[in-house]
Amino acid sequence: MKDLETDLEQRRVDGLYRRRRVIESAQGIETRIDGKNLLSFCSNDYLGLANHPEIKQACLDAVTDHGVGSGAAHLINGHSRLHEACEQRLAEFSGRERALLFSTGYMANIALASTLLGRNDFIYQDKLNHASLIDSAKLSNARLIRYRHNDMRQLETLLSESPRGRRRLVMVDAVFSMDGDCADVETISKLALEYNAWSMVDDAHGFGVLGARGAGLLEHLQLDQQQVPILMATLGKAVGTAGAFVAGSEVLIETLIQKARPYIYTTASPPAIAAATLKSIDLIERDSWRREKLNDSIAYFREQAGTLELELMPSQSAIQPLVVGDNHKALALSESLFEQGIHVTAIRPPTVPAGSARLRVTLSAAHEREHIDRLIKHLKLLL
Numbered sequence: 001m002k003d004l005e006t007d008l009e010q011r012r013v014d015g016l017y018r019r020r021r022v023i024e025s026a027q028g029i030e031t032r033i034d035g036k037n038l039l040s041f042c043s044n045d046y047l048g049l050a051n052h053p054e055i056k057q058a059c060l061d062a063v064t065d066h067g068v069g070s071g072a073a074h075l076i077n078g079h080s081r082l083h084e085a086c087e088q089r090l091a092e093f094s095g096r097e098r099a100l101l102f103s104t105g106y107m108a109n110i111a112l113a114s115t116l117l118g119r120n121d122f123i124y125q126d127k128l129n130h131a132s133l134i135d136s137a138k139l140s141n142a143r144l145i146r147y148r149h150n151d152m153r154q155l156e157t158l159l160s161e162s163p164r165g166r167r168r169l170v171m172v173d174a175v176f177s178m179d180g181d182c183a184d185v186e187t188i189s190k191l192a193l194e195y196n197a198w199s200m201v202d203d204a205h206g207f208g209v210l211g212a213r214g215a216g217l218l219e220h221l222q223l224d225q226q227q228v229p230i231l232m233a234t235l236g237k238a239v240g241t242a243g244a245f246v247a248g249s250e251v252l253i254e255t256l257i258q259k260a261r262p263y264i265y266t267t268a269s270p271p272a273i274a275a276a277t278l279k280s281i282d283l284i285e286r287d288s289w290r291r292e293k294l295n296d297s298i299a300y301f302r303e304q305a306g307t308l309e310l311e312l313m314p315s316q317s318a319i320q321p322l323v324v325g326d327n328h329k330a331l332a333l334s335e336s337l338f339e340q341g342i343h344v345t346a347i348r349p350p351t352v353p354a355g356s357a358r359l360r361v362t363l364s365a366a367h368e369r370e371h372i373d374r375l376i377k378h379l380k381l382l383l
């Protein structure tokens, strides 16, 4: 254990030590943490649905009828009528043949690469992909090849160099979780089709927020199941509930049900979560005003933050990082904002590359202009 102590101490010295804060209120833009009332800019609850009364009621009603725990894995007797209905709704909403629920996005990603590929196969990933995609490739035993961020020429070169006849999968974040910019999914889809590879998009940060009905980046770009055969999206961010789903062809989903270990060997998530998700999808599809309001806030934040002495990133999404660089400085800024009643987390390596520590500001449809003004005013005082 001495080794571990030294390791932890080194993290402190490097400004990399992480600490959990205890949230005492529901998710929302106004939270209470460690006994302090805060204005929050660090949740992925982009539409402000995590504490929505209709979604909570749907969840409570389902608990009354179905209890809390699912009791078993989906293939034993944990697959409830609500899970089934939720999968059908997600398939229809995302314009895919079928969908499959997972307990977390991390597990869904692990399931994909490790079920569909093996030794001697090839996986191509953007350097800025989420850790769960990287881990999924590692667990698959396939060869992981990473290309420079959004560098489509390099991806094409790499695809053209690898031997044909092997399975090849390109996996990418739709919206990069720590930078907020989008992948060039149209080109990725074209290249994958040209070089006989599959493409997979992780729409964790686009689902609910992008597209005319909120069905995500693929809806926005009008890319169907033939063009992007594998879609994964999480439900714990804009949808405001928990878990994730994979959507695609009948063959893809049936293969995952039969073979994916992170699907088979785990207890199904509570059926009430599926009921909450069903209600949330209805609200997302019905109410475009939340997406419009969020887009207004994104534009307003970028306009106001342009006057700060911190670098804005080229992001049009709800993720608006402000790059600080130094780990200690990013942490100190986050702590000072916290003292002023504003919560923005500092993101440090290894989540982002060394030397690019940042304040990851996330916006929500629940934010008003005066909230953004408050954040900018305090940042100006601190810089």
Ligand SMILES: Cc1ncc(COP(=O)(O)O)c(C=O)c1O
Pocket (backbone or CB within 6 Å): 103, 104, 105, 106, 107, 109, 130, 132, 173, 177, 202, 204, 205, 234, 235, 236, 243, 244
């Ligand atoms: C791009 C991306 N993929 C996957 C995940 C994992 O999803 P989950 O939190 O549901 O495990 C996250 C974040 O959590 C993410 O940002």
